[in-house]
Amino acid sequence: MPRPLTVSEVTAALKELVEGHFTDVLVRGEVSNWRPAASGHVYFSLKDAGASLGAVMWRGQAARLRFPVKDGMEVVAAGHVDVYAPHGKYQLVASSLDPVGAGAAALALEELKKRLAAEGLFSEARKRPLPLLPRRIGIVTSPTGQAIRDLLRNILRRDPRAWVTLRPVRVQGETAAAEVAAALRDLDEAGGFDVVIVG
Template identity: 45%
Template sequence: MESKIFSVSEITDILKDLIEGSFPFLTIEGEISNYRPSSTGHIYFTLKDEKAAIAAVLFKGKAKALSFTPYDGLKVKASGSLSVYGARGSYQIVVEKMEESGSGEILKMLEERKRRLAAEGLFDAEKKRTLPFFPRRVGVVTSPTGAALRDILQITRRRNPKISVIVLPCAVQGAEAAEQIASQIKRANTFSLADVLIVGRGGGSLEDLLPFSEECVVRAVYESAIPVISAVGHEIDWALSDFASDVRAPTPSAAAELAVPLLDGILFQISSAAENLRAVMQNRVQNMKLLVKSFSAENLELRLRTIEQPLLQRFDDAKEDLLFSLQKRVDEAENRIAFARRILEDANPKSILARGYSVVSDAQTGEIIRKAAQTQSGQRLCITLSEGKIGADVIETGNKTGESI
């Protein structure tokens, strides 16, 4: 039996259907090699391991969504579909998304840590502090040999050479980096070394930036009494220290621009403010001069009289009211005294006697005789009149009221 003879196109189509149909979507882990970004925005590279390699392409739209910058030697996980390119007799993976190898686990760990620290209030917006308007000293917690420090120093000198920069050196990646970063932040606070702190480094992989997401660094940033600007990596990079800081800068250079005010701008503002103040003061002085000129001795006296006259009138009215009130009270008191005197005079025994009455008493005992029953025939009585006394003897008595003698 004679075997079937295939054309190149036929066998290629068969392999295309077989490969593309069998692997509609898959994830390949490997190391980037032969990295070739094109002018159109597409990215061409090779994924390889110790034994094999496969071509890969990342088209422009997907490339823009990357959270990192690929480079040769970087280990990644590329997800997409296999595609057979018949014209070259080759196959490749068309990448839909790509992440650094191990970044999925790292991101999961960071998200869990972010939620936990956020629940403690370390990222609360209301606890953020404003940056000082004109810091005398800017502290920089970063690697002393990194490009980030050179950029910060260059921008600071250009914007405002009057401001001092204090470098607090530390490792920015590796096992010891997090402790060194946290220690330098605490040292700056303990000795009040700066008015504002820039904490960060240049760009790098997700693993390279991990020290700035360690809990000790995040807490040191949150607890810092000195305002902190977080400047970790490039604009697309992020670390948990960004959320705990008072201000997050997209790059170390941007952090320097935020921390260091432009000296020329400040001098211009001061000059403008001084000119405005001078103009306001001159205007007020001129107005005061015009106001003073409007016053003469006669006008001042007239103004004084205008103020004084109502006060004097109120004083006179109050005086008259007081005198009237006092006189009224005196009159009322005199009337009460006269009335009391009349009552007393009417109650005086001499006044009663003067009206024709007399007082009869026993001549021997002096007992006042108020009724006939107190007397008896032959009893000696003493009759007291308004003027003088009369002695008398009882001849006859009537014991009953109204009884005639």
């Protein structure tokens, strides 16, 4: 008959198994019980129709969240799973959260607006009157799709001498806001544009 295991031994074995397998995971679920602590850490759960998973986000990562998190919001959390031995519980230690669905695009756009405003790009002092017929045009958008083809066709139909510079970026996804901001900085540094179109 095998030797009985202690509670600590069972927990240590489970800890090794769980933490060794779930070192880098993405978990999709609905946020519930979102509780920021005085320490800056945030405790919450992710749930779906069949289960609930306790989660924590440490202060450093929580401070870098790019959107306000609310109960009921669907997110994808990146992180790892660990076992908290004193309580015999496992939890997700989240390093980042990203919104899912239609709200994600709106949140990304809002984040981009805030970042550009913080850089002073929307201030009245920076605004210039638009020329009647812009000659040097910068475009910040995805290089694929019907929208860019229609835009180029309309520009060149109105002024065949227009000089167009396309700065390709992703317009959707996690990196879109950063790519658009970097593209605007690049065009600003290059200088000489009568107008820059973002879309």
